Amino acid sequence: MDSIIAGAQLALTWQSLLAVLAGVVVGQVLGAVPGLTATMTVALLIPYTYYLDPWVGVPMLIGMFKGSLFGSSVTAILIKTPGTPAAAATVMDGYPLAQQGKGEKACKMALYSSVFGDSFSDIVLIFGASFLAAIALNFGPAEYTLLVAFSLITMGFISGARIWKGIVAMGMGMLLGIIGLDPVTATPRMTMGFLELEEGIGLIPMLIGFLAVAEVLRQMEHPVEKLATSAVTFSEKREDRRVSWAEFRSVLPTLLKSSSLGTAVGALPGISATVAAFLAYNEARRTSKAPETFGKGALDGIAAPESANNAVSGANLIPMMAFGIPGDIAAALILSALLIQGITPGPVVFRDNPEPIYAVFTALLLANAINLVLGHGLVHMARRVVTVPKRILFPVVIVIAAAGAYAMRGSVFDVQLVFLFGLLGWGLTKLAFPTVPLLIGFILMPILESNLRISMLIAGSVPNPLGYFFARPAFIALLGAMALLLILVLRRLLRDRQAMRAADMAGG
Numbered sequence: 001m002d003s004i005i006a007g008a009q010l011a012l013t014w015q016s017l018l019a020v021l022a023g024v025v026v027g028q029v030l031g032a033v034p035g036l037t038a039t040m041t042v043a044l045l046i047p048y049t050y051y052l053d054p055w056v057g058v059p060m061l062i063g064m065f066k067g068s069l070f071g072s073s074v075t076a077i078l079i080k081t082p083g084t085p086a087a088a089a090t091v092m093d094g095y096p097l098a099q100q101g102k103g104e105k106a107c108k109m110a111l112y113s114s115v116f117g118d119s120f121s122d123i124v125l126i127f128g129a130s131f132l133a134a135i136a137l138n139f140g141p142a143e144y145t146l147l148v149a150f151s152l153i154t155m156g157f158i159s160g161a162r163i164w165k166g167i168v169a170m171g172m173g174m175l176l177g178i179i180g181l182d183p184v185t186a187t188p189r190m191t192m193g194f195l196e197l198e199e200g201i202g203l204i205p206m207l208i209g210f211l212a213v214a215e216v217l218r219q220m221e222h223p224v225e226k227l228a229t230s231a232v233t234f235s236e237k238r239e240d241r242r243v244s245w246a247e248f249r250s251v252l253p254t255l256l257k258s259s260s261l262g263t264a265v266g267a268l269p270g271i272s273a274t275v276a277a278f279l280a281y282n283e284a285r286r287t288s289k290a291p292e293t294f295g296k297g298a299l300d301g302i303a304a305p306e307s308a309n310n311a312v313s314g315a316n317l318i319p320m321m322a323f324g325i326p327g328d329i330a331a332a333l334i335l336s337a338l339l340i341q342g343i344t345p346g347p348v349v350f351r352d353n354p355e356p357i358y359a360v361f362t363a364l365l366l367a368n369a370i371n372l373v374l375g376h377g378l379v380h381m382a383r384r385v386v387t388v389p390k391r392i393l394f395p396v397v398i399v400i401a402a403a404g405a406y407a408m409r410g411s412v413f414d415v416q417l418v419f420l421f422g423l424l425g426w427g428l429t430k431l432a433f434p435t436v437p438l439l440i441g442f443i444l445m446p447i448l449e450s451n452l453r454i455s456m457l458i459a460g461s462v463p464n465p466l467g468y469f470f471a472r473p474a475f476i477a478l479l480g481a482m483a484l485l486l487i488l489v490l491r492r493l494l495r496d497r498q499a500m501r502a503a504d505m506a507g508g
Helices: 002-011 014-031 038-049 054-079 085-099 103-136 141-158 163-177 195-199 203-219 245-266 273-287 300-315 318-323 329-340 354-385 390-409 412-430 436-460 465-470 473-507
Strands: none
Touching (some): 002 354, 014 054, 014 354, 054 103, 054 300, 085 300, 103 354, 163 436, 203 412, 245 273, 245 300, 273 300, 273 436, 436 465
16 A cells, blocks of 8 residues: 555656646647557657656656547547547547537547546556456467457448448458568568568558548539538537537446457457457447447447547556566557666566556556546647638648658558548448448458467467367357357347348338
């Protein structure tokens, strides 16, 4: 208890409070810029932490990471341009709400969901780091392969009214995801002679082109007179500008479920906030009483991805604090900052350096409160920015999209990819193909392939290949749980199809 109090006192000094405040402000602003991911924003401050005390520099990094995740959702909702890949799933229901004049409500729902998911995972980190990290260490390549494969299957089946279109879109995304060098033999695949494609297609150019540029092209189909109107209009009705307690209470089950999912995913090393957001969106839609509202402006469609991707930010510190194994790149950057200060996370960190660690824990909760307060200011500022006419805003969006793609790798080729994927996204929208399965397939395919290849190599090196898989308790438990979930998904699909058929017959 003495260590906890001492750590809290370190985090509540004016220097630490100012550092967290600055980190959240910078994170929100940079997170709203396409191409500047949460990881990049954290990396920008790493060199400066060497000159700061650990209970000042590290909380600043944490504040920046948390602020960037919310900032990215504001542009995702208002102009269909996610600032970071983790906000791509928020576009699906956030942008339709903005088009209905409810952009302020959507942004506030994203803010509350972000803070809820953040706080949930931080509390789990503080009280259950060792327990969850022990479970995460039981997950190997075989378990990751099973988890990703199940996500792809279920998303392909429930993505739209026509299953075959969802499966085709999923296949296209998976095909795009394998472009580049083979992860085992390092031979080029589907690069068509372009050296730039040997690194694979960048996620930022793909998302910006597929979402933002495609939407600009779709809007250009409208008459010239309509382009003189505001790109985003905001309703003046009070209920369209706020999230009521009844609305928040209605999404609370989704927040709890998605935060739990994001925490579990964040505790597994190597799986990002982007994956958690799409998994949570998928699960929220699957279990919703009104799945047909998703994609048209459902509040649950915002609450699920936002709470999940923010829950990852605290959960990916779980294996780092308990075992010294960072959960993702952002956690690895924070680990490097701790190492610079002479603090080595692991089983003995609470014995050797308890005060700075509890200061970090306090800063996590403090950053959530600051994010909540400052988030309202960001929403009001963004509201004024996007009320300019479409003919002015859309060229700005194109310029920001190109600059964001170029910022990632300094490559003009990435800018070309942005417009290529913009045309592809526009064409798929015209043909009524769902967009979520393609994005999911693209994001998850490299994870699926690398873990599958590693699993097969390990299984091939033992006398009984099947024994390698079924001798793992985690694999068997996961296989059983997913088989049960798949049966439930198929039963629900069959029931929905029968209800739709009955309704068609009654209407005829």
